[in-house]
Amino acid sequence: MKTRHLLASLTVASIVFAMPAFAADSAQDFVDKAAVGGKFEVDSSQLALNKVQDQSIKDFAQRMIRDHGAANTKLQAVAGEQKLKVPAALDAQHQADLDKLKNGQAPIDPAYVDMQRKAHDEAVKLFEDYASKGDNPALKTFAQQTVDTLKMHRQMIEKIAARQDSITGATTPAVKTDNTPNAAALVPGANSFTEAQAKSRIEGAGYTNVSKLAKDDQGIWRGQATKAGESLAVGLDYQGNVVASK
Structure with a gap:
């Protein structure tokens, strides 16, 4: 014992x-x-x-x-x-x-x-x-x-x-004034940006309140953001292009 x-x-x-x-x-x-x-x-x-x-x-x-x-x-x-x-x-x-x-x-x-x-x-x-x-x-x-x-x-x-x-010319910021997204400026492809990197990249392009980021089946990060007081749909492709639309 x-x-x-x-x-x-x-x-x-x-x-x-x-x-x-x-x-x-x-x-x-x-x-x-x-x-x-x-x-x-x-x-x-x-x-x-x-x-x-x-x-x-x-x-x-x-x-x-x-x-x-x-x-x-x-x-x-x-x-x-x-x-x-x-x-x-x-x-x-x-x-x-x-x-x-x-x-x-x-x-x-x-x-x-x-x-x-x-x-x-x-x-x-x-x-x-x-x-x-x-x-x-x-x-x-x-x-x-x-x-x-x-x-x-x-x-x-x-x-x-x-x-x-x-x-x-590597980035194409484009805030649309109509209801048609400028999807042509976003290039589909394997996207190596993490969510944090995507958010930082979008913020670096002059947007605030970046939220609801999710990567779609084309490799494009999509979410919501604010610029000049407007709430916008925003996207980021694998090349780093940032595009927004109402």
Whole structure:
């Protein structure tokens, strides 16, 4: 009987001691991804300052250096207090993206904007998830304090992307004044935009209150939005074209 009690006690003790190790691994994973993402933001933006042409993109890059630089410093401090290691180098994928910018012929405006859109989609998801379900209270608070800034960055870069597309003709904003949807401007095809990306893209084209988004059988995201005080049906195709109708 005593032996069984001893074994049961040891089993409980093993579980108790195992849990912090699991929590540390999960927290370390967040630190790894957040640190690499933050470093990429700063490094790519420093590089972009000398290789992009559009002044609004330069201004965005400067803001990334400032905001992500501050967030990186805060993450290092919090991670240090939690006895977690902050990676000093980029991972292979981020380094490959940075090398593309470094080796690309100036101006690199489109490549930088595309990378920033992808990076901020990933960062918002990472920080939202950890802010909600994180296992380390200090890092969870850091994520909660940082995620709104990341969302603001994502909205900024989507607006820049929409404006760039309108200059190059890649986006076709068209608010109809009759009851006939301008469906011809939307191109059917496999759509890789997530719902969050579709919403950000539509908001970047000047719409607000974007809701009820659903992808139809042609790969087109459709929903409701507001522009100039009007409630409109809005669509987004796989090319990034945004079209609305009454």
